[in-house]
Amino acid sequence: MRPGEALRVVLRSGSGRLGIGLLAVLVFVSLLVPFFYPLDFGLRFWNNPIAWADNPKAAPPAWTNLVGDQAPRHRVFDAESPSQTVETGPATTRLYSFTFDHDSETPPTFLSVSVGEVSFYDRPPVISMSLARPDGLTATILQEVVRGQRPDETPPVSRFADEPRRIFLSGDTNALTAATDFLLQEFGLRLSEAEIQGNLEAALFGTPTSSDAPEFEPLTGEYTATIRVITYDSRDAVESVRFVAAGGVFGLMGTDTQGRNLATGLMFGFPVALIIGISTSVAATILGTFFGILSGFSGGRTDTIIQRVSDVMTNIPLLPILIFLIFVLGQKLWLVMTILVIFGWPGLTIILRSMVLQVRSGQLVEATQALGASRWRIMFRHVFFQMAPFIVAQMIFFTPAAILAEAGLSFLGLGDPSLPTWGQILEQGFRTGAIFIGYWWWILPPGILIVITAMTFVLLALAMEPVLNPRLRETAA
Amino acid sequence: MTVQPEIGAAPMLDLQDVAMHFKSRGRGFRTTTVRALDGVSLTLDRGETIAIVGESGCGKTTMGRVSLRLLEPTAGRVLFDNIDITEVKESRLKGFRRRAQGIFQDPFTSLDPYMTIRQIVEEPLVIHGEGSASERLERVEWALEEVRMRPASDFLDRFPHLLSGGQRQRVGIARALTLTPEYILADEPVSMIDASSRAEILALLRELQERHRIGYLYITHDIATARHFAPTATVMYLGRIVEQGPTADLISNPLHPYTQGLLNAVPEPDPANRLAERPVLPGEAPSPANVPSGCRFHPRCPVFMAGLCDVVEPPLVQVELDRTVECHLYGEEGQARAEQDATESVSENA
């Protein structure tokens, strides 16, 4: 049967259509990934906490706001140039203002200010921040001086070039003191620093309801955060400023406890899963087919050797070997794939050998031999073609096995840290106790994606049935 | 119709005392030897047809396979056009492969189900590197027309599973025909196709024989149909040829007790007689893995002579110019015994 005909037969069944549809989605998403992701995504971003610092931690997906309580949205404001510049003598004040509507009953989960790449000549710049609230009050909550020139440095002195200076307000002593002052001044509420620490966001985005306890009524409306950078030389420069009012929900798929955007990790998992599954199954199938046909067709010593090796290989328990080799050689994806291929081909070889023996004793081989065909022609033009649909079905069947094996290993914590996979995301969720805390968005999507991907190939293999069995094919035709 | 061998010329196909023993692992560590062929000699000429008949397992197919060098015989020689092909390497057999072809029993498994009719019939040409693509197509169409699959273009792109058994066998014949061979082994070519197309296929084979002067080795276990197709017949029993002669004579006057039994075992075409009691071959054929001593037919022979048939191998007796039989009844020792028995019974009667 030709490929086109086979495809038509597959598409005739419901499972075939569903399988092809799912496969198309998997392939489409996988093809998108290289356009949006750097190849070293795993090391440079996924497993680098700094890359996710400005994200809310363990936030459910944004669409959960459609039902239940309104969690604040995640807001990130970036500016490269100030919205206003004020010159007073030699000093220049750069003002970066960000206005946003806070309409949630819950305050932002954290506030952070980042200043990227500052260079100065004379005196170090001063960074400060104030928040204008809907009730007309303005809280000045930050005052920081960039570290000055050291004796071994010559102007221009550069700061925060590699990584922006990021200040989490609730972790900054100056900010806490400033907030305490603000509450005392405006509302007469006296709180200790410890009391304010856990309630900074609630205090800034609310009105006190008690005169001695950290209890606040939410205050909704328009807020304006203004970040001031004062420099003392006209040549001084500030490259970028960022303000984050972290939300309680995030993106399409939420975040994990490190603030990682799960959507990015899950999306990156598509091509990784397909590459793992397809390349290992293709490689194992090619080896298995070659040795199976060779073994069945040549007989004698070649046959005996191939069969002994296959028997031994299929009887070695794979998991302990994998774990052992990973401990010895390190957590490398290619290692896992190689081992899966090495241990994956013998099963097919054993089946194909017996099929070859059956085909070999049949009249087709005899007839072709009588025509003068060479052994190779008989083996690969006739015997192989007889078994080709079966081989393709086996290859499809083996694909989820490889994906599941990788997921299983990752789940044991033996995944390759340089590439995020669904199994690893799942494992990190379990290790963090996400399932007990109720971080369902961390556990369900990777689990479901693994299942769907495995199911795609099972459906395809099921739909291959009529292709495999000519009798079913004839009745279907 | 039948072309008599030219006097003095070597026969086209010449099997000389061919034996084919299969070693197989039996129970435990013992190896058993299956003597599928145990010293058979046969010659076949261009334009000639010889039928090989015998019960299942008597070695007919094995003989056919040896004649096509699909098996290397354990002993004996196979000459094709006076060239010994028994021990020639497969790579040096191209000339023979062109001139000798096979038609096989099962038209369902002898054609590659993943090839179109065109690819199947073209394959011998491809293997032997014959002609350009268009020349090969012409040849394929010619072969299909020869087997009366007309118009050929209707069949070229079809797959075998869309054809009937008879049509498939025609494709098999067309494939054998593309290289215009001189010798065709036809191993039960009609036993697996429906009765209605059998006669047609046999008629086609005969027509092709006349046109191309093909020599057929026609294997069948139905001696009755052999009469219409093969002028000469050879009866095999447990790896040996026991009787040979013109088919008509063989049927009207079978000499070997086995041939006699075989003819009695042929179902009576007249339904009225079908239930009539007839002597059939007693017992099952013994296995070629365990060949009886002396005459290998002796455990089942109704006229078995104790002390002779189970001890001494029967001689090959030329009964008439074109008839041979391998049985003590026609040998000197047997004749002597018969005479002795006759005198004894006369003296007893006296």
Ligand SMILES: Nc1ncnc2c1ncn2[C@@H]1O[C@H](COP(=O)(O)OP(=O)(O)OP(=O)(O)O)[C@@H](O)[C@H]1O
């Ligand atoms: N490759 C083989 N290995 C071992 N034994 C074999 C082999 N081929 C044939 N035999 C045995 O040799 C004997 C003769 O077989 P063969 O196929 O020649 O019989 P046949 O006369 O063609 O029978 P049938 O009418 O059933 O086709 C049988 O007992 C068979 O089991």
Ligand code: SF4
């Ligand atoms: S040789 Fe003896 S046993 Fe054999 S067929 Fe002739 S009579 Fe029967």
Ligand SMILES: [Mg+2]
């Ligand atoms: Mg046979």
